[in-house]
Amino acid sequence: MRTRAAVALAAGKPLEVMDVNLEGPRAGEVLIEIKATGICHTDEFTLSGADPEGLFPAILGHEGAGVVVDVGAGVTSVKKGDHVIPLYTPECRTCPSCLSRKTNLCTSIRATQGQGVMPDGTSRFSTLDGDPILHYMGCSTFSNHTVLPEIAVAKIRPDAPFDKVCYIGCGVTTGIGAVINTAKVEIGAKAVVFGLGGIGLNVIQGLRLAGADMIIGVDINPAKKAMAERFGMTHFVNPKDCENVVQEIVNLTKTPFDQIGGADYSFDCTGNVKVMRDALECTHRGWGVSVIIGVAPAGATIETRPFQLVTGRVWKGTAFGGARGRTDVPKIVDWYMEGKIEIDPMITHQLTLNEINRGFDLMHSGESIRSVVVY
Amino acid sequence: MRTRAAVALAAGKPLEVMDVNLEGPRAGEVLIEIKATGICHTDEFTLSGADPEGLFPAILGHEGAGVVVDVGAGVTSVKKGDHVIPLYTPECRTCPSCLSRKTNLCTSIRATQGQGVMPDGTSRFSTLDGDPILHYMGCSTFSNHTVLPEIAVAKIRPDAPFDKVCYIGCGVTTGIGAVINTAKVEIGAKAVVFGLGGIGLNVIQGLRLAGADMIIGVDINPAKKAMAERFGMTHFVNPKDCENVVQEIVNLTKTPFDQIGGADYSFDCTGNVKVMRDALECTHRGWGVSVIIGVAPAGATIETRPFQLVTGRVWKGTAFGGARGRTDVPKIVDWYMEGKIEIDPMITHQLTLNEINRGFDLMHSGESIRSVVVY
Numbered sequence: 001m002r003t004r005a006a007v008a009l010a011a012g013k014p015l016e017v018m019d020v021n022l023e024g025p026r027a028g029e030v031l032i033e034i035k036a037t038g039i040c041h042t043d044e045f046t047l048s049g050a051d052p053e054g055l056f057p058a059i060l061g062h063e064g065a066g067v068v069v070d071v072g073a074g075v076t077s078v079k080k081g082d083h084v085i086p087l088y089t090p091e092c093r094t095c096p097s098c099l100s101r102k103t104n105l106c107t108s109i110r111a112t113q114g115q116g117v118m119p120d121g122t123s124r125f126s127t128l129d130g131d132p133i134l135h136y137m138g139c140s141t142f143s144n145h146t147v148l149p150e151i152a153v154a155k156i157r158p159d160a161p162f163d164k165v166c167y168i169g170c171g172v173t174t175g176i177g178a179v180i181n182t183a184k185v186e187i188g189a190k191a192v193v194f195g196l197g198g199i200g201l202n203v204i205q206g207l208r209l210a211g212a213d214m215i216i217g218v219d220i221n222p223a224k225k226a227m228a229e230r231f232g233m234t235h236f237v238n239p240k241d242c243e244n245v246v247q248e249i250v251n252l253t254k255t256p257f258d259q260i261g262g263a264d265y266s267f268d269c270t271g272n273v274k275v276m277r278d279a280l281e282c283t284h285r286g287w288g289v290s291v292i293i294g295v296a297p298a299g300a301t302i303e304t305r306p307f308q309l310v311t312g313r314v315w316k317g318t319a320f321g322g323a324r325g326r327t328d329v330p331k332i333v334d335w336y337m338e339g340k341i342e343i344d345p346m347i348t349h350q351l352t353l354n355e356i357n358r359g360f361d362l363m364h365s366g367e368s369i370r371s372v373v374v375y
Numbered sequence: 376m377r378t379r380a381a382v383a384l385a386a387g388k389p390l391e392v393m394d395v396n397l398e399g400p401r402a403g404e405v406l407i408e409i410k411a412t413g414i415c416h417t418d419e420f421t422l423s424g425a426d427p428e429g430l431f432p433a434i435l436g437h438e439g440a441g442v443v444v445d446v447g448a449g450v451t452s453v454k455k456g457d458h459v460i461p462l463y464t465p466e467c468r469t470c471p472s473c474l475s476r477k478t479n480l481c482t483s484i485r486a487t488q489g490q491g492v493m494p495d496g497t498s499r500f501s502t503l504d505g506d507p508i509l510h511y512m513g514c515s516t517f518s519n520h521t522v523l524p525e526i527a528v529a530k531i532r533p534d535a536p537f538d539k540v541c542y543i544g545c546g547v548t549t550g551i552g553a554v555i556n557t558a559k560v561e562i563g564a565k566a567v568v569f570g571l572g573g574i575g576l577n578v579i580q581g582l583r584l585a586g587a588d589m590i591i592g593v594d595i596n597p598a599k600k601a602m603a604e605r606f607g608m609t610h611f612v613n614p615k616d617c618e619n620v621v622q623e624i625v626n627l628t629k630t631p632f633d634q635i636g637g638a639d640y641s642f643d644c645t646g647n648v649k650v651m652r653d654a655l656e657c658t659h660r661g662w663g664v665s666v667i668i669g670v671a672p673a674g675a676t677i678e679t680r681p682f683q684l685v686t687g688r689v690w691k692g693t694a695f696g697g698a699r700g701r702t703d704v705p706k707i708v709d710w711y712m713e714g715k716i717e718i719d720p721m722i723t724h725q726l727t728l729n730e731i732n733r734g735f736d737l738m739h740s741g742e743s744i745r746s747v748v749v750y
Contacts, residue, residue, distance in 0.1 A: 096633035103661030103687045107635055258471035260482055276681060286478030296681045303678045306651060306671045309692030312478045317684030 005125070005143030006356045006373075007133060009057045011049030014357040015142065020059070020133060022145050023124040025072035030153050032084060035162035036374045037141035038063035038347075039359035040170050041197075045295060046136070047360070052298045055116045058134040059125055062088040064141030065156070065166040075150045077326070083158045085169045085333070087325035088113075088137035090152035104181070104324045109149060113138040119149055141169070142356065144375045154329035157337065163350065163374050164343045168332050170320070171370065172343060174293060175202020175269070176332065177321015179210050183265045183291050187211035190253050193233070194279050195269035196224035198346060198369045199293055201231045203267045205341050208232030216249060216263065227369070230345065249282040266290045273300045280304055286312035293318055346370050380500070380518035381731045381748075382508060384432045386424030389732040390517065395434070395508060397520050398499040400447035405528050407459060410537035411749045412516035413438035413722075414734040415545050416572075420670060421511070422735070427673045430491045433509040434500055437463040439516030440531070440541035450525045452701070458533045460544045460708070462700035463488075463512040465527035479556070479699045484524060488513040494524055516544070517731065519750045529704035532712065538725065538749050539718045543707050545695070546745065547718060549668060550577020550644070551707065552696015554585050558640045558666050562586035565628050568608070569654050570644035571599035573721055573744045574668055576606050578642045580716050583607030591624060591638065602744070605720065624657040641665045648675045655679055661687035668693055721745050 003022050006015035025031045040063050046054040068082045078084060092098055092108035109119045116134030117123050124147040125133040125140065140146045156165065175198075179185050189212045193203045196219040207215045208231065217225070217233040225236045235252060242248040254261035262284030268276045271294030280290040281304065290313065292302070302315075309315065323329065335341045349371040351359050359371035378397050381390035400406045415438050421429040443457045453459060467473055467483035484494045491509030492498050499522040500508040500515065515521045531540065550573075554560050564587045568578045571594040582590045583606065592600070592608040600611045610627060617623040629636035637659030643651045646669030655665040656679065665688065667677070677690075684690065698704065710716045724746040726734050734746035 096635060097661050100662055105661045105687055107660075260471060273681065285482075286472050286480045287475055292681045292684050294681075295685070300680070301678045302681050302684075303676045305675070306648065306667045306669075306677050306692060309667050309677075309690060310670070310694050311692070312480055312694070313692075315684060315690040317681060317686070317688075319685050319687070 001145065003143055003145035004353060005059050006353060007057055008047050008060050011047065011054060011056060015047070017354055017356065019128060020143065021126045021128060022143070022147065025070055025147050026120065027073040028075060028150050029072040029118065029147050030068055030075060030078055030150055031070040031145060031147050032066045032086065032153070033069050033145050034064045034066040034141050034143065034375060036065055036166040036372050037061045038167050038170065039356070039363065039371045039373065041363065042295065044360055044363055050297065053114065055134050058116055058136045059140035059143045060136045061142030062086070062137040062139040063166055063170040064139060065162040065169065069145065077150055078153055078155050083156050083160065085154045085156055085165065085329050086139040086141060086146070086148050087152040087154055087329065088139050088170070089320040089325055090138065090149060091324045091326040092151040104320060104322050108151065109138065118147065144353070152325070154326045156330050156333040160333050160337055163372050164347060165333050165336060166372060167343050167347065167370055168329060168336065171198045172202050172341070173323045173329060173332055174318070174321040175199045176206035176209065176341065177323040177328070178203055178267055178291050178293050178318045179206030181322030182316060182318035183289055185210040185212055185265050188213050189264040190214040191265040191267070192216040192218060192249055192263040192279065192282060193267050193269060194218045194275050195294065196228045197269060200269040201228060201346055201369065203269060203293070204228055204231045204233050209340060214253065216252060218245060227345070231342065246278050246282045260285055262288050264288060268292050268294050270294045271296050273302050276302045277304050280313055280315050281308055283313050288313045289316065290314070291316050291318055347372050350374055376520065378518055378520035379728060380434050381728060382432055383422050383435050386422065386429060386431060390422070392729055392731065394503060395518065396501045396503060397518070397522065400445055400522050401495065402448040403450060403525050404447040404493065404522050405443055405450060405453055405525055406445040406520060406522050407441045407461065407528070408444050408520050409439045409441040409516050409518065409750060411440055411541040411747050412436045413542050413545065414731070414738065414746045414748065416738065417670065419735055419738055425672065428489065430509050433491055433511045434515035434518045435511045436517030437461070437512040437514040438541055438545040439514065440537040440544065444520065452525055453528055453530050458531050458535065460529045460531055460540065460704050461514040461516060461521070461523050462527040462529055462704070463514050463545070464695040464700055465513065465524060466699045466701040467526040479695060479697050483526065484513065493522065519728070527700070529701045531705050531708040535708050535712055538747050539722060540708050540711060541747060542718050542722065542745055543704055543711065546573045547577050547716070548698045548704060548707055549693070549696040550574045551581035551584065551716065552698040552703070553578055553642055553666050553668050553693045554581030556697030557691060557693035558664055560585040560587055560640050563588050564639040565589040566640040566642070567591040567593060567624055567638040567654065567657060568642050568644060569593045569650050570669065571603045572644060575644040576603060576721055576744065578644060578668070579603055579606045579608050584715060589628065591627060593620060602720070606717065621653050621657045635660055637663050639663060643667050643669050645669045646671050648677050651677045652679050655688055655690050656683055658688050663688045664691065665689070666691050666693055722747050725749055
């Protein structure tokens with residue numbers, strides 16, 4: 001079939017919106033009509049050329065929602081008409097990772113996904129001239145229609161609005177999941193969130209959901225404060241306004257009983273490796289847990305004195321918020337529909353596919369929290 | 376009273392065995408006759424001058440066992456005649472750390488302990504001329520008699536031999552505790568131990584106790600292999616015999632089902648920050664946990680790409696094996712007496728107090744696993 005897509009022809013160039021060919025689903029695959037897609041920093045990371053594993057030409061986009069149009073042979077878990085969210089982290093339920101009970105990082109199709117092709121090694125996308133176009137993160141939601149493996153499709157309730165729940169395909173789940181799956185924050189905890197962009201806001205609402213007592217937001221831009229408070233931030237620290245952000249947080253978290261101080265949990269949502277170190281070191285001696293969410297530049301390394309760990313701090317990271325997509329994403333959609341979490345105020349801009357490059361401009365200028373393309 | 380002690384008069388000098396004055400226990404304190412003490416790398420670290428927080432003159436030693444001789448006012452948990460192990464990590468059961476349920480790092484007397492004095496700010500030790508001598512790690516087991524706060528004394532069964540269970544005061548508990556308290560290794564796990572000295576051997580027997588399937592030992596000295604096997608090591612890797620120790624371990628842990636590979640748990644017992652990185656990176660994508668036990672040189676930092684954590688590895692550390700001294704040390708003594716763990720083959724040398732400097736020589740030359748001074 002023909003469909004309309006924004007194609008990344010080369011690194012550092014704007015996307016080009018054009019008609020492309022899309023082959024139907026093969027065995028175990030699902031054809032989806034994408035109804036809405038968010039534009040995420042990871043798309044920007046790849047489009048800019050900064051991602052050393054970026055491949056071109058490709059159809060980017062990994063934060064979508066849509067409707068199943070057709071299924072290939074053997075597909076049993078979704079059918080035509082089902083509302084779904086594509087998963088860049090699949091959940092096959094049969095690989096060593098899925099069966100470990102310890103990780104969400106399904107590895108069944110990792111190799112081919114990284115190469116921009118379907119599990120059988122080929123792409124379903126091509127130009128009208130027949131030249132192949134690569135898939136991206138196994139999703140390619142910047143196309144009005146796309147094909148995914150069945151194991152990478154989460155079935156969601158039909159009454160959820162596509163233009164909001166598409167955000168659950170990446171940002172919402174990453175932020176909330178980091179809190180509840182990776183850090184396992186408990187009621188009454190004190191937590192710090194570094195970076196108050198979209199991921200940071202979702203971490204904040206995850207912390208509110210988890211019942212944290214103190215939710216400290218850290219950002220060098222004071223304009224972020226109001227929105228973060230709206231999602232549950234209780235304290236704001238601007239590193240530009242204090243000598244030492246680690247000491248500031250340690251002091252802020254001291255109590256008359258506990259004069260050691262330090263956050264129980266911290267989350268890096270910046271991708272800056274220096275901030276990651278601060279995030280670790282501001283946690284509480286003995287039990288502080290710091291979770292890295294942000295994606296660092298290629299080759300950058302994190303660093304600290306081992307004493308920080310020997311005295312009880314734990315350094316971890318999270319991908320897709322530790323969520324198992326087919327199992328957990330439908331639950332998060334329910335939470336949104338039930339009002340347990342909010343998404344609407346974070347979708348600051350709605351665009352048509354033709355306007356998609358404006359979404360990247362809005363991201364660069366810091367004007368948007370999330371721009372969503374509605375097909 | 377007068378007692379006999381090996382005194383560290385200055386950094387980099389041998390200990391001097393001499394008579395010293397020891398004041399009796401004040402309120403909340405306990406006077407202990409030390410019957411035996413191990414000589415640990417941490418004593419050597421301080422004596423050498425490498426420890427930036429080392430203070431002199433001091434009576435080193437923190438791995439002892441002995442008998443209560445006298446107690447100060449208000450002491451209720453031990454009495455004259457009780458057999459005890461001094462604790463460099465106390466357990467007050469009332470501070471924020473003890474009450475957190477999350478850490479063993481009691482902070483009630485941390486400040487004064489670090490300054491080489493008792494909680495009231497004074498030392499009980501002095502020269503015969505009356506010049507104060509500092510305590511060390513709150514223990515000073517290189518003295519035939521010493522005074523400790525009640526909260527830093529673990530009462531043990533009276534039939535346990537002092538010259539063996541003194542090792543539980545540091546090395547045994549650190550190694551076994553790292554496995555069961557910090558890493559919480561489960562039956563069937565695959566684990567790697569970097570560094571097959573005394574701590575490494577105790578990690579290995581902790582892994583055996585925990586039911587690990589695969590216990591890989593890593594050391595550049597092949598002479599360590601036999602003893603490590605005796606304690607439960609199932610595979611040996613010499614980094615000098617392979618191109619890339621991380622890849623070697625990943626390959627070794629692959630199965631027909633799991634072609635990703637990597638250890639479930641790893642333990643650094645070397646103190647080398649480069650080894651700490653290898654220890655993290657050889658663990659399994661998705662769930663590998665790496666525990667730092669070794670003490671790094673002052674100022675040294677650990678480093679890795681955040682991607683290692685984002686893809687599910689966890690970096691932690693342990694001090695005193697995460698053990699709460701008064702609660703857990705008596706249990707480990709029981710395990711020794713019941714034959715669940717072994718200590719005897721690790722005590723390679725027994726010395727008199729007058730021979731104590733030979734214990735440091737044996738450590739330097741690598742001849743000893745553990746030298747114990749018997750009073």
